[in-house]
Amino acid sequence: xxxxxxxxxxxxxxxxxxxxxxxxxxxxxxxxxxxxxxxxxxxxxxxxxxxxxxxxxxxxxxxxxxxxxxxxxxxxxxxxxxxxxxxxxxxxxxxxxxxxxxxxxxxxxxxxxxxxxxxxxxxxxxxxxxxxxxxxxxxxxxxxxxxxxxxxxxxxxxxxxxxxxxxxxxxxxxxxxxxxxxxxxxxxxxxxxxxxxxxxxxxxxxxxxxxxxxxxxxxxxxxxxxxxxxxxxxxxxxxxxxxxxxxxxxxxxxxxxxx
Amino acid sequence: xxxxxxxxxxxxxxxxxxxxxxxxxxxxxxxxxxxxxxxxxxxxxxxxxxxxxxxxxxxxxxxxxxxxxxxxxxxxxxxxxxxxxxxxxxxxxxxxxxxxxxxxxxxxxxxxxxxxxxxxxxxxxxxxxxxxxxxxxxxxxxxxxxxxxxxxxxxxxxxxxxxxxxxxxxxxxxxxxxxxxxxxxxxxxxxxxxxxxxxxxxxxxxxxxxxxxxxxxxxxxxxxxxxxxxxxxxxxxxxxxxxxxxxxxxxxxxxxxxxxxxxxxxxxxxxxxxxxxxxxxxxxxxxxxxxxxxxxxxxxxxxxxxxxxxxxxxxxxxxxxxxxxxxxxxxxxxxxxx
Numbered sequence: 001x002x003x004x005x006x007x008x009x010x011x012x013x014x015x016x017x018x019x020x021x022x023x024x025x026x027x028x029x030x031x032x033x034x035x036x037x038x039x040x041x042x043x044x045x046x047x048x049x050x051x052x053x054x055x056x057x058x059x060x061x062x063x064x065x066x067x068x069x070x071x072x073x074x075x076x077x078x079x080x081x082x083x084x085x086x087x088x089x090x091x092x093x094x095x096x097x098x099x100x101x102x103x104x105x106x107x108x109x110x111x112x113x114x115x116x117x118x119x120x121x122x123x124x125x126x127x128x129x130x131x132x133x134x135x136x137x138x139x140x141x142x143x144x145x146x147x148x149x150x151x152x153x154x155x156x157x158x159x160x161x162x163x164x165x166x167x168x169x170x171x172x173x174x175x176x177x178x179x180x181x182x183x184x185x186x187x188x189x190x191x192x193x194x195x196x197x198x199x200x201x202x203x204x205x206x207x208x209x210x211x212x213x214x215x216x217x218x219x220x221x222x223x224x225x226x227x228x229x230x231x232x233x234x235x236x237x238x239x240x241x242x243x244x245x246x247x248x249x250x251x252x253x254x255x256x257x258x259x
Numbered sequence: 260x261x262x263x264x265x266x267x268x269x270x271x272x273x274x275x276x277x278x279x280x281x282x283x284x285x286x287x288x289x290x291x292x293x294x295x296x297x298x299x300x301x302x303x304x305x306x307x308x309x310x311x312x313x314x315x316x317x318x319x320x321x322x323x324x325x326x327x328x329x330x331x332x333x334x335x336x337x338x339x340x341x342x343x344x345x346x347x348x349x350x351x352x353x354x355x356x357x358x359x360x361x362x363x364x365x366x367x368x369x370x371x372x373x374x375x376x377x378x379x380x381x382x383x384x385x386x387x388x389x390x391x392x393x394x395x396x397x398x399x400x401x402x403x404x405x406x407x408x409x410x411x412x413x414x415x416x417x418x419x420x421x422x423x424x425x426x427x428x429x430x431x432x433x434x435x436x437x438x439x440x441x442x443x444x445x446x447x448x449x450x451x452x453x454x455x456x457x458x459x460x461x462x463x464x465x466x467x468x469x470x471x472x473x474x475x476x477x478x479x480x481x482x483x484x485x486x487x488x489x490x491x492x493x494x495x496x497x498x499x500x501x502x503x504x505x506x507x508x509x510x511x512x513x514x515x516x517x518x519x520x521x522x523x524x525x526x527x528x529x530x531x532x533x534x535x536x537x538x539x540x541x542x543x544x545x546x547x548x549x550x551x552x553x554x555x556x557x558x559x560x561x562x563x564x565x566x567x568x569x570x571x572x573x574x575x576x577x578x579x580x581x582x583x584x585x586x587x588x589x590x591x592x593x594x595x596x597x
Binding site for chain 1: 340344470471472474481482484487490491492530534535536
């Protein structure tokens with residue numbers, strides 16, 4: 001990918017649903033090219049926060065800025081030209097093929113009656129190849145496994161040529177091999193990445209910075225060794241952990257229940 | 260696509276040949292060529308009566324059937340995309356029943372305020388009114404979701420059918436039931452040249468707008484969250500497409516009554532044939548829908564001639580079993596199982 005990475009600034013963002021805060025006064029910055037991992041228990045507000053970035057949920061207060069521009073002051077098209085969102089899944093009422101789904105990623109870059117060009121086809125092909133989907137491309141999306149779907153949705157986000165990738169629990173349906181290959185891909189992809197993750201050790205291994213959330217608020221933000229501490233993890237998850245260093249990489253390793 | 264156009268032309272030609280007086284294919288084709296070229300091509304070697312039948316009766320009837328079929332086909336396809344439900348059709352949003360109710364009100368109370376087209380105008384207004392109410396119900400208390408739309412439409416249709424039945428049953432006119440039945444089951448018996456301009460213009464305009472928006476319609480099939488992430492202002496777009504399909508359906512009901520199953524079935528066949536991409540599927544569904552209604556009309560007026568069946572009976576008798584077959588053969592393609 002040739003696009004320059006974007007900087008993301010989230011300032012004082014609050015989202016409420018029926019009066020209850022889902023995300024409360026969140027401020028964080030993701031510098032261009034950085035890989036930020038968003039951690040926290042279920043219901044911590046990770047998905048909601050990500051939705052404010054790809055312009056799905058409008059914050060009740062606060063501002064989301066991409067390259068200094070308020071995403072809610074720009075059009076949905078503009079945001080889709082800059083932000084590639086990899087969602088957890090996609091509804092499958094219609095018999096769309098894998099290639100149909102990936103090709104949708106080009107929409108934001110096309111004028112209304114503009115036909116698909118060789119350039120579009122080349123991007124779609126490259127993205128399909130990159131995610132090793134060549135043999136699936138004419139199959140119906142809904143016949144794929146969860147992990148295969150996840151790769152299709154990533155391929156779709158990549159043909160958007162985004163400057164930032166937003167991923168909501170991308171490793172959910174993947175086996176360990178694809179988890180590792182996806183996360184190393186995200187490290188190498190060259191654009192800014194913000195991803196909600198569940199596996200603390202994988203997050204520590206691949207992310208530049210981590211943001212730990214609980215009850216809609218940011219509890220800790222910083223380097224993995226500053227965020228993944230026994231005290232913070234006890235506060236947030238209510239579990240005892242021991243922290244060690246990985247024997248080869250030296251990265252933080254979280255071992256549960258061994259105090 | 261070439262095959263579909265051929266099918267349409269064959270249906271149209273057979274539609275011109277068959278009727279109370281049958282006219283050989285060669286003659287019918289020559290008369291059409293003669294008529295289209297303004298008398299320049301093909302010398303008349305036929306009876307004048309045949310020419311009058313073809314030009315004054317059968318051509319407008321075939322055109323009307325084609326336009327209605329195409330309109331219902333494209334409306335059905337777009338409605339399925341905007342409510343993201345392949346089981347939806349133009350009738351699901353209450354437009355058809357609203358139009359029928361409008362027409363029945365006019366017939367019941369003998370209103371003729373707006374001249375010869377009173378019935379058609381009432382049908383159109385009824386359709387749009389029903390739609391507006393469905394729209395309003397679906398929007399109350401937050402976002403307009405596909406499920407809310409469908410549920411509101413189903414409820415609206417049920418209420419309107421009840422009102423229509425009530426009007427008919429309490430009518431002093433014993434003939435009303437038969438006339439209303441013809442309206443609620445549809446037909447092209449009223450076809451004449453002066454009826455054609457509005458539905459033809461509506462189809463051309465509607466289809467043009469849909470084709471311009473085809474790429475965006477594709478995004479709706481991926482769900483609202485995906486569509487937003489891919490750059491679509493979902494709610495505004497859905498509202499625009501909703502009004503467009505409602506207007507198109509309202510006009511077709513106004514000229515031909517309620518004809519079921521065309522807008523429900525044709526999109527499925529087209530998706531099996533050319534795939535789901537609206538850039539290809541919309542022209543295909545227009546052609547296939549047109550062919551289907553011409554053929555259905557042919558059956559309706561020839562099977563127990565000289566009595567003419569309402570064409571809606573034919574489309575339901577063909578479409579219903581086909582739908583059931585589709586359901587049994589491939590429930591997945593209808594999205595009813597995962």
